[in-house]
Amino acid sequence: xxxxxxxxxxxxxxxxxxxxxxxxxxxxxxxxxxxxxxxxxxxxxxxxxxxxxxxxxxxxxxxxxxxxxxxxxxxxxxxxxxxxxxxxxxxxxxxxxxxxxxxxxxxxxxxxxxxxxxxxxxxxxxxxxxxxxxxxxxxxxxxxxxxxxxxxxxxxxxxxxxxxxxxxxxxxxxxxxxxxxxxxxxxxxxxxxxxxxxxxxxxxxxxxxxxxxxxxxxxxxxxxxxxxxxxxxxxxxxxxxxxxxxxxxxxxxxxxxxxxxxxxxxxxxxxxxxxxxxxxxxxxxxxxxxxxxxxxxxxxxxxxxxxxxxxxxxxxxxxxxxxxxxxxxxxxxxxxxxxxxxxxxxxxxxxxxxxxxxxxxxxxxxxxxxxxx
Numbered sequence: 001x002x003x004x005x006x007x008x009x010x011x012x013x014x015x016x017x018x019x020x021x022x023x024x025x026x027x028x029x030x031x032x033x034x035x036x037x038x039x040x041x042x043x044x045x046x047x048x049x050x051x052x053x054x055x056x057x058x059x060x061x062x063x064x065x066x067x068x069x070x071x072x073x074x075x076x077x078x079x080x081x082x083x084x085x086x087x088x089x090x091x092x093x094x095x096x097x098x099x100x101x102x103x104x105x106x107x108x109x110x111x112x113x114x115x116x117x118x119x120x121x122x123x124x125x126x127x128x129x130x131x132x133x134x135x136x137x138x139x140x141x142x143x144x145x146x147x148x149x150x151x152x153x154x155x156x157x158x159x160x161x162x163x164x165x166x167x168x169x170x171x172x173x174x175x176x177x178x179x180x181x182x183x184x185x186x187x188x189x190x191x192x193x194x195x196x197x198x199x200x201x202x203x204x205x206x207x208x209x210x211x212x213x214x215x216x217x218x219x220x221x222x223x224x225x226x227x228x229x230x231x232x233x234x235x236x237x238x239x240x241x242x243x244x245x246x247x248x249x250x251x252x253x254x255x256x257x258x259x260x261x262x263x264x265x266x267x268x269x270x271x272x273x274x275x276x277x278x279x280x281x282x283x284x285x286x287x288x289x290x291x292x293x294x295x296x297x298x299x300x301x302x303x304x305x306x307x308x309x310x311x312x313x314x315x316x317x318x319x320x321x322x323x324x325x326x327x328x329x330x331x332x333x334x335x336x337x338x339x340x341x342x343x344x345x346x347x348x349x350x351x352x353x354x355x356x357x358x359x360x361x362x363x364x365x366x367x368x369x370x371x372x373x
Contacts (some may be wrong), residue, residue: 010176010180011205013165013169013172013173013176014173014176014177014206015206016164016169017133017136017169017170017206018206018208019163020163021133021136021137023162023163024042024043024046024133024137024139025046025139027042027043027047027051028042028162029041029042029051029054029055029058029160029162030042030130030133030162030163030165031148031153031156031157031162031163031164031165032126032133032164032165032166032167032170033126033150033153033164033165033167034124034125034129034150034166034167035125035167036124036150037124037125037126037147037150038126038147038148038149038152038153039126039127039130039145039147039148040055040058040059040145040146040148040156040162041055041066041130041143041144041145041146042055042144042145043134043137043139043140043143044065044098044099044101044102044134044140044142044143044144045099045102045103045139045140045142046139047095047098047144048095048096049094049095051095052095052144055144055146058146058156058160059146059148060148061147061148062089063089063144063145063146064086064087064088064089064119064123064144064145064146065087065088065089065093065098065142065144066084066085066086066123066127066130066131066142066143066144066145067084067085067087067101067102067141067142067301068083068084068085068131068141068142068301068302069082069083069084069085070298070299070301070303071085071104071142071299071300071301072118074104074107074298074299075101075113075114076114077114077116077118078118080118080119080120080122082123083128083131084123084127084128084131085119085123086119086123086127086145087116087117087118088116088118088119089144090116090117098144101113101142102140102141102142102301103140103282103300104286104296104300104301105282105285105286105300107286107289108289125167126145126167127143127145128167129167129171130145131143132170133170135302135306136170136173136174138275138276138277140282140300140301141300141301141302142301173206174308174310175308175310176205177204177206177208178204178310178311178314179310179314180204181203181204181211181311181314181315181318182202182203182205183201183202183318184203184210185200185201186198186199186200186201187199191216191254193254193258194216194217194254194255194257194258196216196217196218197214197215197216198215199212199213199214199215200213200215200315200318201213202314202315204311208269209269210269211266211268211269211311211312211315212266212267213265213266213267213315213319214254214265214266214267215264215319216254216257216262216263216264216265217257217258217262217263218262219261219262219263219321220262221320221321223323224323224324224325224343224345224346225262225263225264225321225323225325226256226257226260226262226263226264226324226325226348227263227264227265227266227316227321227324227325227326227327228249228253228257228263228264228265228266228326228327228350229266229268229326229328229333229337230246230249230250230253230265230266230267230268231246231268231270231271231273231274231307232267232268232270232271233246233247233250233271233272234271234277235280236250237250242355242357243284243287243358243361244358244361245351245352245354245358245361245362248352249350249352250265252350252352253265253327253350256327256350264316264319264321266311266312266315266316268307268311268312270306270308273297273304273305273306273307274305274306274307274308275297275300275302279300279302282296282300283296283297283300284296286299286300287360292360292361292364292368293360293361293364293365294364294368294369304368304369305332305369309333309336309337309340310340312337313336313337313340313342316342317341317342321342322341322342322343323342323343323344323345324337324342324344324345325344325345325346325347326344326346326347326348327348327349327350328348328350329349329350329351329371329372330365330369330370330371331347331370331371331372332369332370334347347372349372351372
């Protein structure tokens with residue numbers, strides 16, 4: 001790897017990470033190295049008893065159950081001051097139980113669980129990276145891991161035909177992929193109320209799901225363009241869910257931009273504020289049980305918002321826009337674009353009336369996420 005230039009190195013890191021994510025989703029182990037440590041791990045969501053036995057056999061050491069601090073707090077496990085919390089795997093903790101412990105949608109089915117024995121020491125960078133990998137795989141943010149000697153990591157990976165990655169590669173993955181978005185295809189797609197519309201698709205270097213830029217009209221590149229960052233929402237955009245205001249925001253943005261005479265919507269492949277569709281359904285189950293949208297995400301072990309705004313900034317640059325009038329109620333979108341070199345000259349209010357199904361959702365965005373609603 002020393003002879004590779006930076007671009008070739010980025011491509012190799014993305015390719016290796018993408019392969020490792022695919023393995024993780026299949027229930028296969030992955031080997032990760034940190035600054036001073038190394039681990040072999042599997043996703044808790046995809047782990048069954050044979051996988052756990054195999055993990056112990058490969059590592060030759062004890063396995064530990066890893067959760068985020070958010071999820072550990074929900075299970076009444078005392079904080080350690082670390083982002084990742086490790087638990088000893090007691091004799092009564094088999095794979096089905098640990099899968100249930102990782103999945104907050106089962107909390108009210110089994111309200112009394114424990115006691116748990118937590119490790120108070122810092123679990124290390126590799127453990128944090130393993131949790132990040134589970135998130136990248138759109139799985140629950142929990143893994144089962146064993147520590148191995150760092151100097152033996154490469155040999156173990158080669159012997160067992162497993163992917164071997166560095167923790168830095170995992171933490172850089174999303175940003176590196178987004179920096180090198182490539183245009184794939186563009187086509188005129190007349191929309192209802194906005195017939196002069198061209199959709200540009202951009203593919204990240206990791207070969208993942210494409211992001212879209214919906215360009216309405218032919219806006220002047222020398223003036224701030226009316227723009228909206230819109231995260232894909234299968235339930236709201238496509239099938240008309242009343243649990244959110246996403247569909248109204250998307251259709252409202254198309255209408256407002258058409259009336260303006262032109263603008264752009266950056267349609268981002270970041271379902272469920274970045275947690276993925278399956279986890280969004282889990283969050284919906286928790287909302288039905290009485291938790292608000294922020295509490296639901298955190299009970300599952302995620303941050304309130306896991307999105308990345310660099311894809312939007314890169315698409316704007318590709319299209320020739322450096323300044324935007326941003327249609328949003330979310331101050332983080334404004335700050336995010338500003339940090340990435342896009343000048344937000346104005347925040348344009350973009351809100352719609354609530355209904356009986358999304359009143360709590362909108363109130364929570366206002367009170368807990370600081371949205372201007």
